[in-house]
Amino acid sequence: MKREYISPERHKFYHSKAWLKCRRAYGDSRNWICERCGDAAAQVHHRVYLTDANLRDPDVALNWDNLELLCDVCHAQEHHGGGFQTADGLRFDANGDLIEAPRDKPENKAP
């Protein structure tokens, strides 16, 4: 599995007030229910994946039409077809704080 590099730009974005406010409002609007499986969700996913090139574009980075509320499982499936960590190796804990997800856990590898 290829590890993705988190650029300082993307790291900064994920800590920005604009994004934290956006993801909270979006999650609230969906009652923090996964849009794919109906489970409790904590991941606000970008349908068009964020890159250094588009993260300053609000039409991509902060556009609700580009967001999808997912649980950890569906989010991992979206990015890896299984496995645990997000594409960024990042997830949000229950407090909405950004944390590094455990990487390359053998027991979580897709068969």
Ligand SMILES: [Zn+2]
């Ligand atoms: Zn789900």
Ligand SMILES: [Zn+2]
């Ligand atoms: Zn995602």
